[in-house]
Amino acid sequence: MKHGIYYSYWEHEWSAKFGPYVEKVAKLGFDVIEVAAHHINEYSDADLAAIKQSAKDNGIILTAGIGPSKTKNLSSPDADVRKAGKAFFEQTLANVAKLDIKSIGGALHSYWPVDYSQPVDKVGDRARGVEGIHGIADFANNLGINLCIEVLNRFENHVLNTAAEGVAFVKDVGKPNVKVMLDTFHMNIEEDSFGDAIRTAGPLLGHFHTGESNRRVPGKGRIPWHEIGLALREINYTGAVVMEPFVKTGGTIGSDIRVWRDLTDGADEAKMDEDARNSLAFSRFVLGG
Ligand SMILES: O=C(CO)[C@@H](O)[C@H](O)[C@H](O)CO
Numbered sequence: 001m002k003h004g005i006y007y008s009y010w011e012h013e014w015s016a017k018f019g020p021y022v023e024k025v026a027k028l029g030f031d032v033i034e035v036a037a038h039h040i041n042e043y044s045d046a047d048l049a050a051i052k053q054s055a056k057d058n059g060i061i062l063t064a065g066i067g068p069s070k071t072k073n074l075s076s077p078d079a080d081v082r083k084a085g086k087a088f089f090e091q092t093l094a095n096v097a098k099l100d101i102k103s104i105g106g107a108l109h110s111y112w113p114v115d116y117s118q119p120v121d122k123v124g125d126r127a128r129g130v131e132g133i134h135g136i137a138d139f140a141n142n143l144g145i146n147l148c149i150e151v152l153n154r155f156e157n158h159v160l161n162t163a164a165e166g167v168a169f170v171k172d173v174g175k176p177n178v179k180v181m182l183d184t185f186h187m188n189i190e191e192d193s194f195g196d197a198i199r200t201a202g203p204l205l206g207h208f209h210t211g212e213s214n215r216r217v218p219g220k221g222r223i224p225w226h227e228i229g230l231a232l233r234e235i236n237y238t239g240a241v242v243m244e245p246f247v248k249t250g251g252t253i254g255s256d257i258r259v260w261r262d263l264t265d266g267a268d269e270a271k272m273d274e275d276a277r278n279s280l281a282f283s284r285f286v287l288g289g
């Protein structure tokens with residue numbers, strides 16, 4: 001098991017440059033840094049080559065996360081949007097591959113966060129989502145990339161809310177590089193049992209996000225980490241466990257994540273780093289790896 005952190009913990013914008021965080025995260029003792037792929041198509045090849053080299057020099061593995069925008073929605077009822085989504089993903093995956101990234105996770109099958117001011121069509125969106133992911137899976141596989149379909153809570157997406165729904169979706173896609181992704185923040189809202197959800201995903205679990213029920217770093221709240229660690233060991237999970245704390249207000253991150261109060265307790269960057277380091281030690285102990 002490899003442990004990581006989403007660099008957005010320190011930032012306000014999905015567009016924030018992730019290059020400088022590779023060394024920082026390595027110094028904090030992590031194995032993995034997760035980067036936001038939302039704006040990766042704006043990086044030059046030289047930028048990507050430098051970041052790849054920095055990861056190599058620092059012994060860090062990169063993974064990617066993304067919340068696709070409504071205009072790039074692979075499950076949209078509008079065929080032109082689906083087409084734009086496919087083109088966006090192909091460009092994004094090609095750039096992600098330049099960083100030697102083997103896994104991209106998020107609501108790849110849909111968009112995020114969902115606009116609930118309009119009625120939703122879960123059945124139709126799911127069917128188009130299966131087709132959309134099926135349509136980019138081989139492209140990703142040829143680049144050695146797994147597509148990890150994130151199961152989200154009801155307030156952020158309607159297509160997949162439970163591990164069982166995630167597994168059924170991934171089985172319908174039926175491609176070896178398309179996996180289920182779980183996140184303890186979302187599981188806390190939707191699952192009857194953390195352990196059962198992880199066992200339901202079993203060998204299809206491709207990526208795992210961690211965070212407390214208010215998205216503080218693991219160890220500061222009341223998520224049942226021991227139960228989660230036992231279940232991950234039971235299914236012999238060897239993938240990445242990436243903590244995804246969101247504690248800062250402001251910017252597109254604060255707004256998309258609905259952070260309306262300062263959850264850092266007024267921390268400066270040094271204290272934010274210390275919290276991450278302590279949470280990493282806690283996560284390695286309780287989850288393994
Ligand atoms: O859990 C979430 C959102 O609640 C994230 O994983 C998100 O989908 C993605 O990371 C956006 O970059």
Ligand SMILES: [Mn+2]
Pocket residue numbers: 150183209244
């Ligand atoms: Mn997540």
